[in-house]
Amino acid sequence: MSNPAKAMNYIDGRWSWPEGTAAIKSINPSDTREVICETPDSSAEELDRAVAAAGRAFTAWRRTPPPTRAIILQRAGQILAQRKQQIGELIAREAGKPLAEGCGDVQEAIDMAELAAGEGRRLYGDTAPSELPNKMCLTFREPIGVCGLIAPWNFPVAIPAWKSFHALICGNTVVIKPASDTPMCGAEFVRALADAGLPPGVINLVQGRGSVVGEAMCKNPRISLISITGSTETGKHVAAECGRTGKRVSLECGGKNAEIVMDDADLDLAVEGALWGAFGTSGQRCTATSRLIVHESVHDKMLEKLTAQAAKLRLGPGVEPTTDVGPLINESQCKKVLDYIRIGKEEDKATLVRGGVRATGEKLDHGWFIEPTIFTDVNRSMRIFQEEIFGPVLSVVRVGSLEEAVETLNDCEYGLSSSIYTRDVNKALWAVREIEAGIVYVNGPTIGAEVHMPFGGVKGTGNGHREAGKAGLDTFTEWKTVYIDYSGKLQRAQIDTDEILAKRD
Ligand code: UN1
Numbered sequence: 001m002s003n004p005a006k007a008m009n010y011i012d013g014r015w016s017w018p019e020g021t022a023a024i025k026s027i028n029p030s031d032t033r034e035v036i037c038e039t040p041d042s043s044a045e046e047l048d049r050a051v052a053a054a055g056r057a058f059t060a061w062r063r064t065p066p067p068t069r070a071i072i073l074q075r076a077g078q079i080l081a082q083r084k085q086q087i088g089e090l091i092a093r094e095a096g097k098p099l100a101e102g103c104g105d106v107q108e109a110i111d112m113a114e115l116a117a118g119e120g121r122r123l124y125g126d127t128a129p130s131e132l133p134n135k136m137c138l139t140f141r142e143p144i145g146v147c148g149l150i151a152p153w154n155f156p157v158a159i160p161a162w163k164s165f166h167a168l169i170c171g172n173t174v175v176i177k178p179a180s181d182t183p184m185c186g187a188e189f190v191r192a193l194a195d196a197g198l199p200p201g202v203i204n205l206v207q208g209r210g211s212v213v214g215e216a217m218c219k220n221p222r223i224s225l226i227s228i229t230g231s232t233e234t235g236k237h238v239a240a241e242c243g244r245t246g247k248r249v250s251l252e253c254g255g256k257n258a259e260i261v262m263d264d265a266d267l268d269l270a271v272e273g274a275l276w277g278a279f280g281t282s283g284q285r286c287t288a289t290s291r292l293i294v295h296e297s298v299h300d301k302m303l304e305k306l307t308a309q310a311a312k313l314r315l316g317p318g319v320e321p322t323t324d325v326g327p328l329i330n331e332s333q334c335k336k337v338l339d340y341i342r343i344g345k346e347e348d349k350a351t352l353v354r355g356g357v358r359a360t361g362e363k364l365d366h367g368w369f370i371e372p373t374i375f376t377d378v379n380r381s382m383r384i385f386q387e388e389i390f391g392p393v394l395s396v397v398r399v400g401s402l403e404e405a406v407e408t409l410n411d412c413e414y415g416l417s418s419s420i421y422t423r424d425v426n427k428a429l430w431a432v433r434e435i436e437a438g439i440v441y442v443n444g445p446t447i448g449a450e451v452h453m454p455f456g457g458v459k460g461t462g463n464g465h466r467e468a469g470k471a472g473l474d475t476f477t478e479w480k481t482v483y484i485d486y487s488g489k490l491q492r493a494q495i496d497t498d499e500i501l502a503k504r505d
Pocket of ligand 1: 108154155229284285286287446447448449450
């Protein structure tokens with residue numbers, strides 16, 4: 001048997017496997033007999049080496065005009081576009097996503113490169129009048145320094161892209177820690193940037209475990225910002241650690257997203273939205289629909305259509321062109337989802353109407369497949385209503401009015417994405433205002449955010465920062481306010497202003 005491929009570290013412009021470092025195996029979740037690659041179980045010292053390289057590269061990169069930075073990012077986007085199919089297939093193998101979703105993941109990175117490159121000619125600040133004569137006020141966006149980017153496995157190319165393209169266009173240098181389940185995807189993403197001509201040290205990649213590399217990132221005083229997409233538990237831990245060294249920290253954590261279906265909704269559309277939202281990416285998106293809140297007058301009809309359609313979804317390996325739903329990422333996620341299914345069955349009076357078991361079959365027996373699962377008669381006190389499951393499990397709740405629907409949706413610690421299906425513009429707009437979430441869709445599923453719009457959530461989902469869009473620039477920059485006095489004399493703000501006014505009276 002040939003040696004497995006290696007997903008190495010990339011530090012200061014060089015690919016390397018730190019001497020004497022043990023290997024972590026990356027396994028195909030659709031068929032665990034296949035080893036995709038080996039990756040170094042990097043130490044905290046290796047992370048520190050990457051941070052030092054990023055620190056050395058910072059001054060020159062910060063001084064590089066943003067439109068010049070943009071040329072390199074644009075080139076990276078073009079390289080990703082050339083490699084879209086190849087990287088999409090890698091995502092299908094390493095993360096288990098259906099091929100179309102794998103390619104979509106790469107496309108999201110390409111879109112982000114385009115967006116960030118465009119920002120290279122904007123990065124606008126403000127100009128404002130001064131309260132004093134012959135003086136002006138203006139602001140500039142400035143980079144923060146070395147950014148530590150901790151990425152999850154569910155968008156193994158798009159999420160590193162969201163984080164790093166915005167960081168880089170703003171003049172920061174970065175160290176990325178990809179998820180240990182998808183090291184090769186992380187390496188291929190960084191390879192595109194390296195091939196685009198990013199100077200050594202501007203982007204660095206350190207493979208390994210969160211408990212070692214992620215932890216070392218939080219502790220390293222030369223990192224100025226950590227951006228992490230991960231579980232709420234991990235996010236809170238990272239924020240606490242970063243507090244000690246005074247870092248900015250941007251959290252994109254859990255979700256428990258809900259779709260509301262009102263009595264006047266286009267039911268077929270709402271069913272399609274729920275299926276894609278709940279079972280697309282096997283429910284492993286932080287934006288996944290995991291609660292369906294349905295008006296009682298359409299509840300039974302909706303459920304009938306939903307279960308019939310869910311039964312038609314084809315489970316299979318990511319790389320098979322016919323696959324609608326791929327596997328869970330690994331054994332522990334599979335176990336966690338099965339645990340939640342058990343809890344759902346035991347809880348109160350929830351009814352399991354479909355799925356609830358591991359899927360079997362010739363192409364499924366060696367992977368972490370779980371049947372798309374639907375619970376009904378779920379109420380707000382149940383754990384399957386409140387907690388993030390991150391798998392193909394949908395909990396259906398029956399409500400009697402729009403007010404009750406929105407109140408039910410809001411009765412949860414998370415606030416990332418949400419959706420309402422209704423044909424009534426008044427109901428839709430009322431819900432848009434009342435829903436507590438960072439993202440609200442009207443007549444669309446809870447998944448599918450676009451890169452030029454702010455992405456992030458309220459309540460337990462985040463800590464006030466946004467990724468993507470123009471808002472993403474705020475995460476990766478500091479404001480510098482500049483006052484220029486060309487009066488040639490001392491002017492005292494808040495004091496001389498009174499005198500000027502007095503003279504006018
Ligand atoms: C995530 O699951 O962390 O909005 C991100 C969406 C995707 C991004 C999901 N564009 O569903």
